[in-house]
Amino acid sequence: MRIGKNLKLSVKTVDSENRVVTVGDLEVGSDLFIVIAGPCSVESREQILDVAREVKKAGAHMLRGGAFKPRTSPYSFQGLGVEGLKLLAEAREETGLPVVTEVMAPEQVRVVSEYADVLQIGARNMQNFPLLREVGRCRKPVLLKRGLWATVEEWLCAAEYIMVEGNLDVILCERGIRTFEKATRNTLDLSAVALLKHVSPLPVIVDPSHGTGVRELVPSMARASAAAGADGIMVEVHPRPEEALSDGPQSLRFEEFRRLMEGLRPVVEAVGRRV
Ligand code: PEP
Numbered sequence: 154m155r156i157g158k159n160l161k162l163s164v165k166t167v168d169s170e171n172r173v174v175t176v177g178d179l180e181v182g183s184d185l186f187i188v189i190a191g192p193c194s195v196e197s198r199e200q201i202l203d204v205a206r207e208v209k210k211a212g213a214h215m216l217r218g219g220a221f222k223p224r225t226s227p228y229s230f231q232g233l234g235v236e237g238l239k240l241l242a243e244a245r246e247e248t249g250l251p252v253v254t255e256v257m258a259p260e261q262v263r264v265v266s267e268y269a270d271v272l273q274i275g276a277r278n279m280q281n282f283p284l285l286r287e288v289g290r291c292r293k294p295v296l297l298k299r300g301l302w303a304t305v306e307e308w309l310c311a312a313e314y315i316m317v318e319g320n321l322d323v324i325l326c327e328r329g330i331r332t333f334e335k336a337t338r339n340t341l342d343l344s345a346v347a348l349l350k351h352v353s354p355l356p357v358i359v360d361p362s363h364g365t366g367v368r369e370l371v372p373s374m375a376r377a378s379a380a381a382g383a384d385g386i387m388v389e390v391h392p393r394p395e396e397a398l399s400d401g402p403q404s405l406r407f408e409e410f411r412r413l414m415e416g417l418r419p420v421v422e423a424v425g426r427r428v
């Protein structure tokens with residue numbers, strides 16, 4: 154394992170314990186395998202409330218949903234913005250599920266942290282250094298996604314930017330990297346999970362939805378994530394994926410999410426955790 158010398162706070166020292174990140178009454182990085190579920194984008198009040206109720210019933214611990222969306226094309230749906238944040242807060246109010254949502258720019262950090270329980274830094278912003286520093290100065294936990302092109306060391310350096318500002322509550326999220334393979338949207342690097350659990354005290358979760366881009370592959374990669382030692386998963390769920398405004402092909406229907414949870418449980422228990 155070759156991991157650089159620039160890393161201070163995001164790597165284990167001889168006597169350091171694994172970091173547990175507290176979100177409400179949940180502990181990320183504990184024996185509880187965390188399941189974060191929800192749509193790629195918040196699209197409407199009805200959609201987000203419907204998803205929140207269903208994933209809660211199926212056993213999810215947190216709700217995800219993008220209000221500010223980092224879309225490849227400027228002509229694609231960009232998210233509902235602050236209105237989307239308010240809808241997420243309403244869904245939390247009703248279900249009790251803490252909310253994870255993306256913040257794309259330093260000037261958005263304030264408003265997003267008013268509504269969110271966890272601030273997501275998207276893959277495309279993994280090296281947006283002013284943004285990393287800004288979330289480092291706020292008190293909300295940060296879910297830091299791996300850049301599409303980032304080495305594990307570069308990813309940990311990004312975590313350092315947040316931590317050096319005083320916010321040690323960083324959760325790493327493996328979401329697949331770009332390779333020559335075209336059959337899947339990305340190549341899910343589960344070896345990075347095993348590597349990180351060796352070298353870093355930070356919790357690591359996996360996003361098999363973006364990691365594969367293919368709905369049918371999500372449940373098996375979710376189970377593989379648990380087996381590889383991940384501390385949780387984040388998956389996209391939509392009431393009608395065919396009508397989704399973003400990432401429909403990788404989003405699970407409610408019934409598919411319920412089945413994912415059922416299949417996951419024995420694997421999580423086999424590695425000595427609970428879900
Ligand atoms: C997302 O979580 O919907 C997202 C945009 O993910 P990523 O930044 O990993 O592409």
Ligand code: MN
Nearest residue numbers: 193389399400
């Ligand atoms: Mn998405």
